[in-house]
Amino acid sequence: MIYQVKADIVKNVRVSSKIYRMELAMPKISSLVKPGQFIHLRINNSFDPLLRRPFSVNKVIKNKKGKVINICVLYEIVGKGTSLLAEKCSGDILDVLGPLGNGFAFNDALLKNKQIILVAGGMGIAPLLFLVERLKDKRTKNKPVIFIGSRTKRDLVCLDEFKKAGCIVKISTDDGSLGFKGYVSELVENFLTNCQPLIPNPYIYACGPSPMLKKVQSIASEYNLKGQVSLDEMMGCGIGACLGCVVKAKTSGAGEDDNQPVYKRICKDGPVFDIQDIQWED
Ligand SMILES: Cc1cc2nc3c(=O)[nH]c(=O)nc-3n(C[C@H](O)[C@H](O)[C@H](O)COP(=O)(O)OP(=O)(O)OC[C@H]3O[C@@H](n4cnc5c(N)ncnc54)[C@H](O)[C@@H]3O)c2cc1C
Ligand code: FES
Structure with missing residues (x-):
């Protein structure tokens, strides 16, 4: 289940010269999220930046009863979206989509x-x-x-x-x-x-x-x-619809035509892949 929620910013703290950690209150998404999954943040209500920005879940925060209620993302300022994110304060609200992607297997x-x-x-x-x-x-x-x-x-x-x-x-x-x-x-x-x-x-x-x-x-x-x-590449929709995030993978994994490369969407089929799955360009 993917939710779109309005999340309160609990904290947005600078942890090094260009790196910040933001804690967001979003009980619905927090209770479902697995390591390796990401959330897609709408930076503001204007058209610039137009696209949401993806961030991995860095930590989850539990309440006194042990229920996971908040999510932290750790982000580096690299461009317009992340610069604007760094200016946000506690009490500000962000539109968030998640949890997205497959996450790590660790059974x-x-x-x-x-x-x-x-x-x-x-x-x-x-x-x-x-x-x-x-x-x-x-x-x-x-x-x-x-x-x-x-x-x-x-x-x-x-x-x-x-x-x-x-x-x-x-x-x-x-x-x-x-x-x-x-x-x-x-x-x-x-x-x-x-x-x-x-x-x-x-x-x-x-x-x-x-x-x-x-x-x-x-x-x-x-x-x-x-x-x-786990791949960290440029992304568009984040939900598998735009094909803006495809990577060449070695096999379909289905057993048929295993020598034929296939294209996988980082946002939907990943961002986590088997270590040998990706066919990296030379
Ligand atoms: C699944 C996933 C998880 C991610 N998790 C994190 C995270 O936990 N913390 C974090 O700091 N960043 C993470 N990123 C990268 C993050 O989404 C980008 O840094 C962010 O979108 C940049 O937005 P911007 O508007 O500041 O930069 P833009 O103005 O969009 O771009 C600025 C510069 O950064 C480059 N850039 C933008 N996005 C990426 C990217 N994904 N990979 C490499 N270069 C890029 C652009 O080419 C450009 O040179 C993740 C990306 C993905 C796909
Ligand atoms: S970002 Fe649109 S399909 Fe992956």
């Missing part, structure tokens, strides 16, 4: 005795925090290890929350201002090269820019690892 059968490895590039951390919160009760092999990559240490957020959720946190920055200097995919590869014999059954969840996800796919092939990726 017991899939994850039993697995070592969970999470890979986040930039704002790719947003859905992974919600995921690790829900993974807490799973019978997995060891503590999840999250690899977080960002341009510089100033853009690193949520580190304490990942630690609190029981993760081992490994960091890379492009400029070397904190952790490993280089791309997060290199950090993951180094880790697997040095440690893989010691960690049987790694299972990957990754979210971030396409070049990172492409690299993670090739690492997964090399080490024969399974996992899922």
Whole structure:
């Protein structure tokens, strides 16, 4: 069920120079939402920006009775829509559509005795925090290890929350201002090269820019690892109608014509796909 609601902004707090976390009151959507799903926000009532903007669910907030009532999104200012969003105050109202997309699979059968490895590039951390919160009760092999990559240490957020959720946190920055200097995919590869014999059954969840996800796919092939990726691409309608978000996938998954590429909609068939599903452009 997809709802369109008017949600009160509870908080809109700056957490780093260009990154904000907004908490929205929307009990209907909150009670249904799963990690990896997103909400589609109408920024204002004017025609500019015309299209809604998609944001992953970063966290859910419960009331005193333990009922999930609010949703937080973590967003970076990159253009007009996100700049306007950053100016919103508590008490303002946003038109929200959700929950949208498929979300991550994380059932017991899939994850039993697995070592969970999470890979986040930039704002790719947003859905992974919600995921690790829900993974807490799973019978997995060891503590999840999250690899977080960002341009510089100033853009690193949520580190304490990942630690609190029981993760081992490994960091890379492009400029070397904190952790490993280089791309997060290199950090993951180094880790697997040095440690893989010691960690049987790694299972990957990754979210971030396409070049990172492409690299993670090739690492997964090399080490024969399974996992899922969440894509963060430009979107139009968000509900599967405009075909503005299609990606080339390797198979239909239906077993017929498995060598023929098919096109999948990120908003409806994704944003989460099997790690080997996407046929990335060269
Ligand atoms: C399923 C999904 C979940 C997302 N979750 C989050 C999230 O949790 N936090 C977050 O900060 N962002 C997230 N995004 C990206 C976010 O939707 C965009 O950053 C936002 O729509 C930009 O709006 P804008 O008006 O500020 O920028 P625009 O003015 O539309 O664009 C500014 C610049 O950003 C680029 N851009 C816009 N959208 C994207 C995109 N999706 N991917 C790459 N480049 C883009 C444009 O090409 C342009 O260069 C998500 C996107 C998708 C598809
Ligand atoms: S954004 Fe319209 S089909 Fe996906």
